[in-house]
Amino acid sequence: MTTTQTKKQQIYEAAARLFRDKGYSATSMRHLAEAVALKASSLYNHIGSKEELLRDICFENAHKYLSGLQAIAMTRDSNLDKIKSLIDLHLDMATEDITSVTAFNDEWRHLSEPWLSDFIQLRKDYEKGFLEILEAGMNAGEIHRADAHTLLYTILSSIRWLYDWRKPEKPMDTERIKQQISNFLVRGLVN
Amino acid sequence: MTTTQTKKQQIYEAAARLFRDKGYSATSMRHLAEAVALKASSLYNHIGSKEELLRDICFENAHKYLSGLQAIAMTRDSNLDKIKSLIDLHLDMATEDITSVTAFNDEWRHLSEPWLSDFIQLRKDYEKGFLEILEAGMNAGEIHRADAHTLLYTILSSIRWLYDWRKPEKPMDTERIKQQISNFLVRGLVN
DNA sequence: TTTTTGCAAACGAACGTTCATTCGTATTCG
DNA sequence: CGAATACGAATGAACGTTCGTTTGCAAAAA
Numbered sequence: 001m002t003t004t005q006t007k008k009q010q011i012y013e014a015a016a017r018l019f020r021d022k023g024y025s026a027t028s029m030r031h032l033a034e035a036v037a038l039k040a041s042s043l044y045n046h047i048g049s050k051e052e053l054l055r056d057i058c059f060e061n062a063h064k065y066l067s068g069l070q071a072i073a074m075t076r077d078s079n080l081d082k083i084k085s086l087i088d089l090h091l092d093m094a095t096e097d098i099t100s101v102t103a104f105n106d107e108w109r110h111l112s113e114p115w116l117s118d119f120i121q122l123r124k125d126y127e128k129g130f131l132e133i134l135e136a137g138m139n140a141g142e143i144h145r146a147d148a149h150t151l152l153y154t155i156l157s158s159i160r161w162l163y164d165w166r167k168p169e170k171p172m173d174t175e176r177i178k179q180q181i182s183n184f185l186v187r188g189l190v191n
Numbered sequence: 192m193t194t195t196q197t198k199k200q201q202i203y204e205a206a207a208r209l210f211r212d213k214g215y216s217a218t219s220m221r222h223l224a225e226a227v228a229l230k231a232s233s234l235y236n237h238i239g240s241k242e243e244l245l246r247d248i249c250f251e252n253a254h255k256y257l258s259g260l261q262a263i264a265m266t267r268d269s270n271l272d273k274i275k276s277l278i279d280l281h282l283d284m285a286t287e288d289i290t291s292v293t294a295f296n297d298e299w300r301h302l303s304e305p306w307l308s309d310f311i312q313l314r315k316d317y318e319k320g321f322l323e324i325l326e327a328g329m330n331a332g333e334i335h336r337a338d339a340h341t342l343l344y345t346i347l348s349s350i351r352w353l354y355d356w357r358k359p360e361k362p363m364d365t366e367r368i369k370q371q372i373s374n375f376l377v378r379g380l381v382n
Numbered sequence: 383t384t385t386t387t388g389c390a391a392a393c394g395a396a397c398g399t400t401c402a403t404t405c406g407t408a409t410t411c412g
Numbered sequence: 413c414g415a416a417t418a419c420g421a422a423t424g425a426a427c428g429t430t431c432g433t434t435t436g437c438a439a440a441a442a
Binding site: 198230232233237 | 421422424
Binding site: 007038039040041042045046 | 386387388389390391
């Protein structure tokens with residue numbers, strides 16, 4: 001059974017993919033319309049504006065990351081296990097929705113005020129929560145001591161290629177790749 | 192003594208910075224002109240076109256990476272030491288020229304044919320050389336066995352935040368950060 | 383019938399670029 | 413020397429094109 005999508009959903013998915021492939025600025029409404037078999041003017045029967053598309057995509061993903069972080073933070077797991085869960089969260093988001101994550105990492109800068117400030121605040125909140133777990137892990141002797149900011153950004157960046165990589169030359173086993181990345185990062189962290 | 196720059200050099204540097212901050216498509220010639228205290232039409236006394244700027248920046252960096260790789264590959268170092276040198280190469284490029292590296296990693300996709308194909312070929316060559324060293328390191332038992340592509344892309348991505356990160360809140364000790372990133376990655380690689 | 387959807391046409395704005403012209407400063411020539 | 417010439421650099425105006433978006437109206441769905 002192929003799940004039926006509303007035209008609005010189709011537009012949002014096509015927009016996310018185009019924003020990823022060409023970037024927000026290089027994506028025109030006429031291109032987007034073509035991707036969903038419409039004319040540009042018809043798009044406005046379903047959406048408000050081009051920036052509204054970007055805005056919704058960015059904030060939807062930001063909230064996914066934040067709620068994922070909060071769920072992990074309130075468990076009773078060890079700090080190392082929390083970090084492993086966070087890495088898994090990023091890997092899952094990257095593999096399950098390879099289009100939208102780029103918006104969260106790259107295209108948000110094309111937001112205009114006041115949403116730009118709002119988004120930056122959400123990102124800061126996320127980083128703060130992640131940093132606290134990293135530092136707690138260091139204080140507990142679970143992970144190698146280093147500048148937490150450096151570790152955080154290195155971890156976040158290292159997963160970017162998964163949704164950034166455009167050449168699906170082989171449908172490689174996603175689970176295997178995820179585990180290898182996780183292994184690699186955790187080996188670099190643990191004491 | 193402040194070294195005197197030609198207007199052309201100023202334009203290229205401003206362009207690299209704008210391409211990094213706003214992206215190629217969102218950077219207008221009128222913006223760029225303002226950044227070097229000119230009117231848009233005056234830019235064309237010094238440069239050929241907007242895309243020529245992108246092209247030169249992309250290929251200059253691509254060749255820097257490739258020559259760095261070749262120099263490292265022909266040494267008699269162990270494979271692990273070669274990988275350490277490659278990581279250092281990326282860290283050095285990222286910290287010494289924080290503007291242009293983005294072009295190499297992100298903005299090259301806005302090139303048009305035939306330069307786009309040429310650039311992709313250069314990137315493939317680079318990846319091939321890096322992969323060979325990684326695989327040799329695995330065969331020699333120097334680094335942990337895993338899918339080499341996965342390791343390569345994870346390493347390359349993990350360094351991106353250095354030139355991507357826009358908030359120089361503290362002038363943190365660059366050498367310290369570089370060493371911590373290198374430590375983190377090498378710990379994840381070694382057997 | 384009322385509401386939703388699609389489209390052609392058109393809007394002002396911004397885009398990269400070209401053009402004729404001007405200004406200042408060297409270089410050449412009488 | 414002074415006058416004539418050449419040239420690099422900067423500019424405002426305008427070009428054709430594309431941009432995001434609006435409008436008015438027809439067809440389809442409810």
